[in-house]
Amino acid sequence: MELLVSILAGQLDLPAWGYVVVALALTHITIVSVTIFLHRHQSHNAVTLHPLVSHFFRFWIWLTTGIVTKQWVAIHRKHHAKCETEDDPHSPQTQGLRRILWQGREVYQIAARQKSILHKYGNGTPDDWLERNLYSRYSVIGILMMLSIDVVLFGAVGLTIFAVQMLWIPFWAAGVVNGIGHFWGYRNFETPDASRNIFPWGILIGGEELHNNHHAYASSARLSNKWWELDIGWFYIRMLSLLRLTRVIKIAPTVKLVAGKQLIDIDTVRAVVCNRFHIMSLYGRMVVRPVINDECQRANEYFRNLYLSISKLLSREDLKPADAESQQVKEVLAHNQTIETVYRLKQQLKELWQNSSSQQASRIQRLQAWCQEAEQTGIVALQEFATYLRGYTLKSAM
Numbered sequence: 001m002e003l004l005v006s007i008l009a010g011q012l013d014l015p016a017w018g019y020v021v022v023a024l025a026l027t028h029i030t031i032v033s034v035t036i037f038l039h040r041h042q043s044h045n046a047v048t049l050h051p052l053v054s055h056f057f058r059f060w061i062w063l064t065t066g067i068v069t070k071q072w073v074a075i076h077r078k079h080h081a082k083c084e085t086e087d088d089p090h091s092p093q094t095q096g097l098r099r100i101l102w103q104g105r106e107v108y109q110i111a112a113r114q115k116s117i118l119h120k121y122g123n124g125t126p127d128d129w130l131e132r133n134l135y136s137r138y139s140v141i142g143i144l145m146m147l148s149i150d151v152v153l154f155g156a157v158g159l160t161i162f163a164v165q166m167l168w169i170p171f172w173a174a175g176v177v178n179g180i181g182h183f184w185g186y187r188n189f190e191t192p193d194a195s196r197n198i199f200p201w202g203i204l205i206g207g208e209e210l211h212n213n214h215h216a217y218a219s220s221a222r223l224s225n226k227w228w229e230l231d232i233g234w235f236y237i238r239m240l241s242l243l244r245l246t247r248v249i250k251i252a253p254t255v256k257l258v259a260g261k262q263l264i265d266i267d268t269v270r271a272v273v274c275n276r277f278h279i280m281s282l283y284g285r286m287v288v289r290p291v292i293n294d295e296c297q298r299a300n301e302y303f304r305n306l307y308l309s310i311s312k313l314l315s316r317e318d319l320k321p322a323d324a325e326s327q328q329v330k331e332v333l334a335h336n337q338t339i340e341t342v343y344r345l346k347q348q349l350k351e352l353w354q355n356s357s358s359q360q361a362s363r364i365q366r367l368q369a370w371c372q373e374a375e376q377t378g379i380v381a382l383q384e385f386a387t388y389l390r391g392y393t394l395k396s397a398m
Contacts, residue, residue, distance in 0.1 A: 012153050019154065023161045027168040028203070030064045033057040034173060035206035035233040036246075042125055043073045046221035047237055050245040058126065062135045062142035065169050070136070071112040074122035078111075079178075080218055081121070083193040084318070089117070090178045093194050097183050104174025172205050181211035188225050189216035190280035190317040202230030216277040217252035225252065257391040264368045264390060266360055271392040272367065273353045277317075283346055283385065284315030290381045291342050306332055307339070314343055341377055345370065 014022070037057030040046040049057070061067050075089045082088045089111035092100040100107060111117055126135075134141070146165065150158030176198070185196030195215035202209065210223040210231060224231035240246040253274045261268075272279055292311045296304045310329050313321050321329065333340040352366055367389070374386040 011155075014154070019157050019161065022154070023164045026064070026161065026165055028206075029060060030165065030168060031172065031204070031206040031208075032233060032236055033060045034065075034067075034169060035208050036237060037061065038067070038069065038072050039076065039208070040221050040233065040237070042069060043076045044219045045124075046219050046248070046250055048247045048249060049240075053240065053245045058131075058135065062139065063146050064142070064165050066139035066143045067169070068112070068136045068139055069131070070118055070122040070125040073125050074118045074120070075108060075111045077121040078117055080215070083195075083215070084182070090174070091194075092179045092183050097179050100179035100182075101175045104178055105170035108170075108174050172201075173208065176201070177205060177208045177211060181209065185212070187212045188281060189213065189277035190284060190315070191215045191277050192317045194318045197229070200230065202232050207231035207233035213252075219250050220252040221248045222251045254395045255392055256395050257388070258393055259391060261391040261393070264364055264371065266364065267393040268390065269352075269360060269363045269367055271394045272389060273363070274394065275392075276350075276353045279349070279389075280317055280346075282388075283349070286385050286388070287342055287381045288315045288346075291338060291379065294381075295336060295338060303332075303335065307336075314339075314346075338379060341379065342382065345374055345377075345382065 036047070037049065037054065038061065041049050041054070041057075058069060061069075078087070078089055079091075084091050084093045086094055088094060090100055090104065090107050095107065143166070147158075147162050150162040150165075152158070154161055180198050181196055182194045183196065185198040187196060189212055191212065193215055195212040197212045198209045200209075207223045207230070208214075210225070210229055213223050213225045213229070214220070216225075221237055222231060222234045223229075224234060237246055237248065241248060253271070255271045255275055289311065292307050292314070296307050299307060306328060310325065310332055313319055313325060313329055329343075333343060349370055352363060352370070371386040371389060374382040377383070
């Protein structure tokens with residue numbers, strides 16, 4: 001009886017707030033391990049890690065989640081390759097938000113059992129003795145060890161702490177990021193998927209809530225883009241970098257605008273292509289919206305309502321219009337020459353990066369021709385946007 005009382009009491013006697021702090025600290029280490037090791041290091045090779053740091057993260061993930069590195073990486077890579085299609089392992093656009101949000105773990109496990117996914121998308125993940133004989137083979141042992149540690153240290157309260165640990169990644173990563181991150185939130189970039197940034201959850205999700213930013217620049221070690229966006233994972237990467245325990249391989253390119261620049265050169269093209277999702281977002285804000293608003297002022301009630309109803313379809317890259325909506329777009333384009341010009345030039349601009357086989361010299365000529373045509377349309381918003389593109393050039397990445 002005394003032994004049972006001792007076990008239930010635990011080795012550490014903390015106030016109530018102390019147990020909360022412990023639970024949050026343990027889950028925070030887990031989410032940092034996931035975002036730095038599994039996501040930015042293993043899945044996208046955006047950073048390299050010192051072997052000791054890499055193995056600590058791998059051990060901690062095994063201990064607190066039972067996740068097998070190859071499975072997680074393969075599923076995530078396939079998500080990027082097949083995003084928002086029927087082959088996407090976890091898209092709320094095809095499987096429903098409720099299923100991904102509340103059954104994210106089950107959806108993950110279904111994909112993890114498909115050996116074809118692991119074979120095609122799981123290359124380059126750890127394959128040492130520990131991985132083959134412990135981490136991958138006996139993933140449940142890590143979880144049982146964590147349960148034992150929690151109970152020994154915290155007694156009966158340790159069961160609650162353990163439950164929080166076990167639910168943390170399935171809910172926040174598999175549910176919130178994969179679910180809400182493709183359903184609600186704001187977009188900095190017009191990517192051809194439904195990814196969103198869901199602010200502000202930076203400390204709880206390690207920066208993974210900046211999901212639209214990530215889909216725009218998947219191989220970037222830094223997920224934040226705006227000055228006010230918090231990527232706590234990037235903060236830890238920088239701290240590890242100062243200690244020479246990690247090295248940043250790549251971050252999203254940044255651009256600068258050169259006032260008065262008229263000559264379109266290779267730097268202009270590279271900046272436009274590298275920042276194509278940002279360009280599409282800007283086109284929607286700087287061209288499509290002002291033109292739609294201006295045309296609404298001149299239209300009768302029928303066409304004014306029609307223009308407003310298709311405004312998102314003309315701006316957003318991830319929307320899949322229904323047949324009725326497609327007919328509305330065709331009707332507007334046939335009726336309004338200004339909107340037709342704006343839509344046509346948007347499609348032409350996208351061809352600049354969609355045709356990856358184009359030589360750089362050809363791309364320069366095509367962008368120059370695009371800007372000249374935009375300037376000759378007489379549409380003020382297009383003229384201003386062409387001037388904006390001419391001043392585009394890349395900054396140094398680091």
